[in-house]
Amino acid sequence: MTGVAGGHRVPVLAVAGGTASGKSTLADALVRHHPGLVGLVRLDDFYVPAHDPLRGVRTVSATGAEILDWNHPGSIDQTAVAAAVDAAATAAGRRRLVVVEGLFALTLPVVAARATWRVYVDTPDDIRLARKILRKIEVQRQDPALSLRNYLMTGRERHAAHVAPSRAVADLVVDGTADEYAMIAAVAMLIGPVLAAPLRGEPALDASSFGETA
DSSP states (O other): OOSOTTOOSSOEEEEEESTTSSHHHHHHHHHHHSTTTEEEEEGGGGBOOTTOSSSSOEEEOTTSOEEEOTTSGGGBOHHHHHHHHHHHHHOSSSOOEEEEESTTTTTOHHHHTTOSEEEEEEOOHHHHHHHHHHHHHHHHOOOHHHHHHHIIIIIHHHIIIIIGGGGGGOSEEEETTSOHHHHHHHHHHHHGGGGSOOOTTOOOOOGGGSOOOO
């Protein structure tokens, strides 16, 4: 049975999707609309060190430099992820849900073993690519030609191999072109009363109370 590894008392919602699909938008909206009730674990925080020669998967950038492959699940420190999810899901307080968000939230075994529900944010590739390039320009001031070359060299292939197939194991597929309210409403239909306003003194919800899927 999933969703109970590590002795969890709080249910875990895993949210995956391609780069710039809208998964972070959904996760952030759940936290913002339910202050104090939702814990968030971002898989982006758990890549192995970029210059670690012993861990992670390496690839070659369009610049010709060897770099950590940010689009491969083998570059994530799964031990650290497991510890973070366990800590978030057993923390004392008013928390009623833990959201694990990232490219590989439905791919990594340590997340799958802990997930009560699985959501895939589905967005057409052209929209995802346009969003990513705009973000690279606006935030990192990166030449869009570099983003496009990296996408053609490895990004597109990695998405097809490691991210897109996880759509098939999702309990819910959310439209990543919808606004945050529509995405939250869809998730609410999946998780039921988990984020309903808690009664004063009400204990944390037990993940075993919900319909985990294998």
